[in-house]
Amino acid sequence: MKELPDYLLKQNLKSPLIVTDPVVASLPFFTEIRNHLTQKGIVVGVFSDIHKNPVKSDIYKGAEAFDQTQRDSIIGIGGGAALDVARAIALRIHHREDLFVYDDLIGGDVNVTNDVPHFITIPTTAGTGSEVGRSAIIADDETHQKKILFSPKLLAKIVFADPMLTMDLPAAVTAATGMDALTHNMEAFLAKMNHPLCEGIALEGIRLIHESIEKAVNKPDIESRSKMLIASLMGAVAFQKGLGVVHSLAHPLSSLLDTHHGLANAVNLPYGMEFNVAGFENKFKRIARTLDLKSENGEAVVNYLFDLNSKIKIPHRLRDIGVQENHIETLSDLAIQDFAHPNNPKPVSREDFKMLYTKAL
Numbered sequence: 001m002k003e004l005p006d007y008l009l010k011q012n013l014k015s016p017l018i019v020t021d022p023v024v025a026s027l028p029f030f031t032e033i034r035n036h037l038t039q040k041g042i043v044v045g046v047f048s049d050i051h052k053n054p055v056k057s058d059i060y061k062g063a064e065a066f067d068q069t070q071r072d073s074i075i076g077i078g079g080g081a082a083l084d085v086a087r088a089i090a091l092r093i094h095h096r097e098d099l100f101v102y103d104d105l106i107g108g109d110v111n112v113t114n115d116v117p118h119f120i121t122i123p124t125t126a127g128t129g130s131e132v133g134r135s136a137i138i139a140d141d142e143t144h145q146k147k148i149l150f151s152p153k154l155l156a157k158i159v160f161a162d163p164m165l166t167m168d169l170p171a172a173v174t175a176a177t178g179m180d181a182l183t184h185n186m187e188a189f190l191a192k193m194n195h196p197l198c199e200g201i202a203l204e205g206i207r208l209i210h211e212s213i214e215k216a217v218n219k220p221d222i223e224s225r226s227k228m229l230i231a232s233l234m235g236a237v238a239f240q241k242g243l244g245v246v247h248s249l250a251h252p253l254s255s256l257l258d259t260h261h262g263l264a265n266a267v268n269l270p271y272g273m274e275f276n277v278a279g280f281e282n283k284f285k286r287i288a289r290t291l292d293l294k295s296e297n298g299e300a301v302v303n304y305l306f307d308l309n310s311k312i313k314i315p316h317r318l319r320d321i322g323v324q325e326n327h328i329e330t331l332s333d334l335a336i337q338d339f340a341h342p343n344n345p346k347p348v349s350r351e352d353f354k355m356l357y358t359k360a361l
């Protein structure tokens with residue numbers, strides 16, 4: 001946090017737009033960051049008028065704020081949502097077609113041809129790893145359909161990952177976002193593509209989360225917060241290899257019921273992993289070893305995940321986070337269309353999704 005002003009001055013940047021969410025904007029560390037910048041003569045603008053699940057008009061308003069006050073750079077400070085908005089605003093500055101022309105799912109990444117302003121990310125949750133990402137998930141204001149804006153140009157120039165900013169993260173947010181990070185590392189390790197570098201990073205990410213998540217949730221200290229922050233960043237690096245069945249189970253819960261992304265993953269994780277064990281026993285043995293489990297097998301990993309959820313107060317059942325039996329058909333329709341499961345180590349059918357939702361209900 002303290003390195004930021006000198007970094008900006010060295011880059012000759014004197015007028016950044018900070019993009020954040022209204023909650024983060026009200027926290028003491030945010031005021032501190034602003035003060036550090038102002039003291040060094042940097043003229044700061046703040047844009048925090050964003051939705052919990054960001055929409056296109058948030059991006060247009062942010063780009064207007066950038067133009068009107070003639071900013072020279074963008075600093076995203078916050079959780080995955082705020083960082084997504086910051087990244088999408090960075091895209092919008094020199095790409096003024098309709099925002100969804102750049103939707104990656106329709107091949108829109110090829111339209112990202114111009115430069116992007118100097119873009120910096122500062123995570124304040126330890127979960128999505130969006131600080132090291134190249135994509136932003138933004139929804140349509142009316143239809144709420146989520147679009148993915150993607151381009152290697154959207155990678156931050158630098159990430160300031162400071163665990164001090166996560167010290168006061170509430171326990172429930174720490175638990176949900178931390179389980180998102182664990183899901184990234186586990187799904188990336190198992191994903192079917194051959195990518196030994198990502199697998200090494202994923203295993204070490206799993207080990208760091210195993211060592212620190214309970215403490216970070218129940219009795220946080222700087223060490224547990226540091227380990228969670230680096231492990232979440234590692235998860236997002238590792239999942240360049242791919243994700244899997246758990247993310248495809250989770251995404252429909254967010255679009256249909258507005259469930260927090262991390263919480264949706266956390267509840268589904270043990271069930272998704274149980275589904276993956278048969279045929280991949282060796283990989284589960286390696287996960288079990290990383291977790292220091294007595295029995296080095298998939299069953300022990302699944303039991304560990306249920307136990308962990310209990311210890312950090314995450315429910316074991318979907319019914320406890322608002323899912324009802326009559327949601328299952330629609331959820332299964334959405335899950336089968338999701339982009340994550342084609343990288344799962346084994347194929348997942350619509351029937352499998354229905355079975356998994358029913359089991360977890």
Ligand SMILES: NC(=O)c1ccc[n+]([C@@H]2O[C@H](COP(=O)([O-])OP(=O)(O)OC[C@H]3O[C@@H](n4cnc5c(N)ncnc54)[C@H](O)[C@@H]3O)[C@@H](O)[C@H]2O)c1
Pocket residue numbers: 021022023024027052053054078079080081082084124125126127128130133135136137165166167168169170173177180261262
């Ligand atoms: N770009 C990607 O690849 C990608 C991947 C997955 C998810 N996402 C997006 O990320 C979002 C989820 O991100 P998230 O899990 O970080 O949640 P979030 O950004 O919604 O933050 C969760 C809550 O914690 C608050 N908060 C953040 N930092 C805080 C702090 N230090 N102290 C106290 N409160 C704090 C926020 O204001 C918010 O209310 C979703 O919108 C999702 O679409 C993006």
Ligand SMILES: [Fe+2]
Pocket residue numbers: 128180184247261265
């Ligand atoms: Fe995720």
